[in-house]
Amino acid sequence: MAALELDALGRIEVLDEVGSTNDELMARARAGAPHGAALRARSQSSGKGRRAHLWSSPAGGLYMSVLVVPEVPDRLLPGLPVACGLGVVQTLYHLGCKSARLKWPNDIVVDEGKLGGILVEVSRSSGRTVAVCGFGINFRTPHVEHPTDGSLPVVGLMRCLPSGAMLPEIDELAELLREGVLLSVEEWTDRALAAGSNAVPLTGIIDNYHQFLAYIEEPVDVFSPEGSDYDIRESGVLRGVDGWGRARVETEPGKIEYFDASQVSIRLHKGDESR
CATH class of the missing domain: 2.30.30.100 (SH3 type barrels.)
Structure with missing residues (x-):
């Protein structure tokens, strides 16, 4: 997706509350929503994690999904979550969160603890493959009453920014993250297609992934x-x-x-x- 096309994307829709931004955006994808469409919610009642685990989504976090229409063969689709994850952590890194990393396979971590998580879901609709990249990021450190044994402490974005750094407004951060995800997916797509039949899911991004792998x-x-x-x-x-x-x-x-x-x-x- 070229820069001009990024500028042409519609604004990210903001919902006060939704069951799951991934579910809502996937329904819109099946109804014909375009590549790059995105929405976020101020809170989720049924946020989703890996293996159908519920994701706590109280008000105050950034809960968002971006629609991706991948242009690669199905055999390469396992690389899509990595491309999306790199888009998220690289955006956070460039904002000043230099310790942002991807904990295999889908958590966003920093030196201080767990910052968020990513869930990419793929489906087929009307003959096209569609995917939603959903992520939840703690905008500020939430209160956790009953932490899971052995789990990392939960932290907010401000904790990992350098002293004196300004936390972007949540709407601005959402736009930056959408752009980061779409550009990362575009880069992965270009490199995978250029490799032709020799491509594997992480062609062109595995070295970058290792740089950001916790x-x-x-x-x-x-x-x-x-x-x-x-x-x-x-x-x-x-x-x-x-x-x-x-x-x-x-x-x-x-x-x-x-x-x-x-x-x-x-x-x-x-x-x-x-x-």
Whole structure:
């Protein structure tokens, strides 16, 4: 999408409350909404996380979804969430949040803790593939009454900005994030199509992903979700991801195991949670 087209996008619609911005925007996509359409809500009653988990969305956060109509073969679509995530964290980085990183596969973290999360959902409608990139970012640090054991502390955007930096107005931040997501997707699309039949999902963006990947080259635990509990499956050193987005964990010297984000999660190794 060229800069002129970005300028031509309509304003981001703001809803006082919605069940889920992803669900609402996907319904609009099926009704013909265009690439780049976006909406945000002041609060969500049924915010969505990975594996159908509910996402707490009290008033005061930025809860937003951007519609993407990908122009790549279906086999490359697993790279779309990474392209969208890079658009979000790079925007935050350029705003001054220099510690913004992507915790594999979909959390936005900073040195102080968890800043937000990203959920990309893909569907087919009227013969076209459509996707919504939804993200929730703590504009200011919320109060968490019952934190989950082992979870990172929840922080707001101001906590990760340099001293004296001005927090952008939430409407301005939303526009910057939409632009960041769309430009990142465009860059990924161009590089993947240029590679032709040799392209894999992360073609052209894997190096950038590694620059913004949290815990790379650090000890981690790999968890297998079972109900509401998490059991450690393996421990090792995170060596990055492969071209399909699978986590590469060195579980023994010279032994790399590959993990799919649909089956596991990763945290810093026990004893390092405060980092």
